Amino acid sequence: MEDFYIREANESDCDQLYIWANEESVRNNAFDSSEIHYSDHQEWFKNILKSPDHKMFMVYRFDQPIGQFRIDIEQGVGLIDYSIDHAYRGRGYGSELIKYLSGIVHQYDLPISKLIGKVKYQNKASINAFEKANFSSIEYKTHKEFYKELLDE
Template sequence: MEFIIRSAIRSDSDILLKWRNHSSVNKNSFSTESIDECDHNRWFTSKLNDSKCFMYIAEIENVACGVVRYDLDDTGHEATVSITVSPDFQGKGLGSKLLDTTEKRLLEEVKVEKIIAKVLFNNSPSRKIFERSSFTNKYLTLEKEV
């Protein structure tokens, strides 16, 4: 599948909210509650204005198919990555390609030394995306609800 990568723009907000609240995406998010439009728009605007955030939109034939976001830490040496593939394009092997392509673009823009991905234990599709892109499991976090 041929795709292009571009920086996110204001008009991407609606499609990203739609994806975020879709059941196939929502179930694999750290926060599984639906996000309302006002909160999303506030968050999205802050990310667009954040010089430490690099958000890339993938398009196939002018249709958005995924987003990859890198948030730099305060040192600028580490980036935390987040990826969402449009529900319409999930299961087609697109995630790994988006991750690899955007990583190259990020490294052209900033010189990070490490990229960190945080994935829910049961989110095997995301784990596979990162493992295919040479991410390794460094830590195990255990949690207890009290």
């Protein structure tokens, strides 16, 4: 990912992540679309940073924060959550970021053999991003589940 910098999230990212999480289009595409209250976000974020079962990263292009991704680890599976700042959408950054995730798994030696992303059907941009990143998919009633096996990499 040329011109990109990715680093682990830290306490100073709380406010930026809160802004992104409460953006209207992000809430509409979330499985729980209710507004997030700041005190709840602070507590959630503090717990994410402490937990060995979650890895959260900030994505920068040059010196601008353009997005975030999180991998929640459950029994050898990495559940993907990501978002791109509204000003940077439509440029292919989502698919580039998703392609990069298997490298993050290896770089941080995460105990993951499969990556999964769950996307609501209305979220065409994320569906396209996972498809461009060559993830396989399964269709469910309410969403599409994208997956990639990491065993052979």
